[in-house]
Amino acid sequence: MEQSDLLQTDNLVLIVHAVDTEGPLYESTSATFQRLKHLFGLTHLPPTRATIEALRRQEIDLGGIEEKVATVVSGHLIDYNDTWDKIDRMLERLNSPRFRLKTPDSFGRGWVFNWHCLDHVGFVVNPRRRSMGFHAIFDHYAQVLRENPEWRDQIHFHFHPVSTYREAHKCATSFVNSPELHEILCRRIIERNWFPSVFRAGFQAERPDSHWFLEQWIPFDISSMAMEDHSELDAVTDFRNGRSGDWRGAPSDWSLYHPSHDDWRRPGNCRRVIGRALNVLNRIGAINQHEMDKAFARAAGGQPTVVGLASHDFRDLEAEVDFVQDLIRQAQARHPGVKVAYCEAGEAFRRALYPETLSGDAGEAPVELDLSLNPDPENDVPHLTITCRQGRAFGPQPFLAIETMSHRFIHDNLDFSLDDRRWSYAFHDDTLPLDDVRRIGVATNDKYGHTDLKVLELTRGAPSIITQTHEKKDFRQ
Template sequence: MTAAVHFLHAIDTEGPLYETLEASFERLDELFGIAHLPRTRDTLRQLQEGSIDLGGKQDEIRQLLRGHRINYMDNWPKVDAMLDRVMDPEFRQSRPDSFGQGWVYNWFCLDHVEFRVNPRRRAMGYHAIHDHYLQRIAEQPDCPDEIQWHFHPMSTYREAHRCATSFVNSPHLHETLARRIIERGFFPSVFRAGFQTERPDSNLFLEQWLPFDISNTALDPRQAWTDSIDLRNGRSGDWRRARHDWTPYHPHHDNYQLEGGCRRWIGRALNLMNRFANLEYFEIEKAFAQAAEGRPALVGMASHDFRDLGPEVEEVRDMIDRARRAYPDVPYRFCRATEAFQRTLDLPIDETPPLDLSLDLDAAPADDVPNLTVRTLAGKVFGPQPFLAIETRGQRFIHDNFDFDTEDGTWFYAFHSDTLPFDDVRRIGVGSNDALGRTCVKTLDIAP
């Protein structure tokens, strides 16, 4: 029986990006080792033309410097002008899917915080980007888009234009999610890794709370991997051992690229008009062929919001139109991120109650310290515990572990000298998902 192809457009939503001529050459040197070239506009033009002999690197560099890839939008007015075009209902609906749905964007929002160096003029501050896209969605009636979570691990020298690999070394990791819960009533269900890079620490972190991950950029053997310096020997974006069809998989406990017994699902997303791991027509055709065989396909497409999304969407539409002619009986759907996983995996959304939690605070027990009890009222928490977030009176945002009951579905937290004195607590929140990607967020304000 024919299945469907589900398209998930995942935008690494990072806000404006500024790059000087000097910074462009610094990036080229870091990627390809060409420090010997004069850093002039004439040299840049010659590199774009491919007219400088670089020992076989010139074509890849020329592709990198194509107009679309280097024309960054360096301020919010430019980004918003682009969003006005691509979020317009007429643009969305110009080529609807098999069910009449127009194009859907999934905004995986990043926080640039705790950085000391910001040469690319990144939008700084907790929620700065998240709130911008919340507002954009709110301005459009019946907007189909979804907001999810993107994260850049902290570099050694706290540079906002760099993305490291260690969650453990990232001081803003827990505060980002704690603030989302308490200040915005939000908790993600789908994740995209910074530079598509995961490691054992992030694998285990995600396994605790997030059921869906759209970071896999494994290449089909028909595609060649780039030889740029930043991608050698698994330095970034390493999915060489992951599956390269359009079916999500459960990762292995020790290696996120291998299939194993973890709870969460990892889906595959290839880049649009980027310098590596690009989505090509044969991949779209592969997805339609998979669906024609009765196996639903989840096609992830990755972009950045500091580039013009219009040409990228049109390129995919052209490839879809071509595949439709080859597979006229295969339906396809533009999806929100959570929906794409739910539909592809045929999760029993209508057969199980959504997750619901209760928060009961005993602020002055007769024979105990103040304590919080979290109970599962309906559904089941994904992972071992909800994510606990606490805001102090001094506006620090803290994450901590719960204590466990002897039965599943109940957790405790005691406020005392080994954790946090209750008189320093301003707000408490918990965020969690169930295995089907349905989210529950609850918060408590503590009386002054």
């Protein structure tokens, strides 16, 4: 394979398999029927496995919604990976050369997964037996990537806002009501040397608060579930009237777009770029042959096209990839001039938006920060100075994370200078004293999705002695 082939962006479909990586999920038979009641108002069904089998075969009269209910209770959707052992057995199959290279892309490369790892924190009710705790899922997949460095998978970010009664199986949408978000990112920076550049919204739901949060720090967002016809959403309670997955009015032609300030669904002048990801073998917003053909036709017209696929790790990903690869084969037969690239999400966005970065010809170097801590300045309080040494930060400020001596993790705003390349943070009575600080982390992306992250470790009793780390970890190494 020639390097020039890898740099091709014309007539190219970029496949991004974005997996909402949430760990095991358990659902009892009674809980399945509680969902059917919530989704369709079905209250008369005996809650038994025999009823589920009859619903799958569409043998029960439900007044015209038999097919929709059969989809919800299909084996693929409710036969969950409900333990880590089941997920690990699946991952062992997925990481085999037999699976990855069964149908290589146009460049001879194997399938790629984008693991959007979630932290289940802030919840107190957990009937679905989710894996709780900071880094619990992140660390599991980081280890899988370390053990399988030959593939090009990466870890990205996923977040579930905390529900009103802190139930881990319920759907909320408010970032403002979820301060756990800031602690998760603080800990990812300081404890794992990691900061996200690609995001997927929990329940594919964004609102103004999450929209504006992302605008500050994360350049790539692959959450859109825009469809040509949104009428199917009104058939189920959890999507009706925009409750979840509300992408009405967003582009459904596989184009990438910058959102509008007041409505993330409309093209506008905001910083980040939103891509579309349709669900695989799912009950709503599903990828099908028509959608795949549409993407190939767009690419045949000379527009590099990102096709996002949305999945969950508690389902059978092997079956989902087999299904998608069949769609790709049929679309490629209709458009033989189009090439396919299986991609890590950042690579796909850069290929589609900034092809000059692939050959190193971009006019702007990747962002890099300098941190300087002055613990005892004359006529001032201790303060941190952050300078953008090269490149340009994506948003108005880098993300600041502080760990205290008592192991609290705090995010705070920075003080701004008169240009957009320098910020500071003062340690005083209005913030916190420097002698209560153990570690300071600062992270930023640039618009290309390059990340720079630094952590300062303060030695107890001698805060001027610091250790600085520079890299965002690549867990395949």
